[in-house]
Amino acid sequence: MHPLAQLVRRRVALTAVLLMVVSGSTFVLVSLSPGDPAEQILGFNATPESIARLRSAMGLNQPLWDQYWNWIRSAATGDLGTSISTGTPVADAISARLPVTLSLVAGALLVTSLLGVGGGVLASLRGGGVARAVDAVALLGFALPSFWLASGMVALFAVRLGWFPAIGYVPLAESPAGWLRSLVLPIAALALPSIAFVAKQTRESMAGALDSEYVRMGRAHGVPDRSLIGRHALRNAAMPVVTVIGVQAVGLLAGTLFVENVFSLPGLGSLLVQSALGHDVPVVMGITMTITLLVVAVNAVVDLAYTWLNPRVRTS
Secondary structure (H helix, E strand, O other): OOHHHHHHHHHHHHHHHHHHHHHHHHHHHHHHOOOOHHHHHHOOOOOHHHHHHHHHHOOOOOOHHHHHHHHHHHHHOOOOOEOOOOOOEHHHHHHHHHHHHHHHHHHHHHHHHHHHHHHHHHHHHHOHHHHHHHHHHHHHHHHOOHHHHHHHHHHHHHHHOOOOOOOOOOOOOOOHHHHHHHHHHHHHHHHHHHHHHHHHHHHHHHHHHHOOHHHHHHHHOOOOHHHHHHHHHHHHHHHHHHHHHHHHHHHHHHHHHHHHHHOOOOOHHHHHHHHHHOOOHHHHHHHHHHHHHHHHHHHHHHHHHHHHHOHHHHHO
16 A cells, blocks of 8 residues: 555544544543533422423433444534534534634734744844744743733733723624734734744754755855755754644644634634533533644644655555
């Protein structure tokens, strides 16, 4: 079998196992957490008899394994169930909020890649004050979590200066300019810690590549620095940088849980928090599976980048 086909088969098998582990763990944790979905639907003034009837109708009296198996069978056909809180299909709730989260993560990843890689390369080439400035920004990014950054940015740029809205989201179709303004602060808060990691890794990787024997030999033979850096040093330094960017992409997805709630963005992160607090198991399961698939997609892109940078990875 072709090595690439083996890689695909292995990734598909790992994805299936990952989905089962994540879905099973999430289902158990949410189901065993305090709270009764039937009581939340009927209200605290409901009689015990009405709550018991609704629990029976919802299948909540079944063993936990049977409840999970019923969910698996429905999810396998594309039916993620219905929200306990709103009564809307889970798939519709996710599709309505997914563009917000994807816009936030994609924007933060773009900013992270451009500024992180650019700053790291510049620091490795210039050194001195530029390198110290990159180190200072990296230290700031390491020290400040996204939640604190988001709160500070709201206080400064939204409340005090009034440059950007403090909360809310404007759909792209409604107003491109408003959409961009509503995402500037969330993207900045989400991206800054990741920029620090990418810049540090890029600087270290580029420093190692520039100090390698083939670069020194190229310079000794009069090869222009632009050619050595663009064709050789950057390519050889790229693999560890790609790894860090992939890890940061997953971290950005996790960071949306905090950033979306700070800025009141109607994305998956804020919906997940609301659903977990409301014991809305179908919505929590649907969002968890969606995020898991996004993580798998990120890893697949990293694998493809590895293959492009180094074909020997195909057989590893």
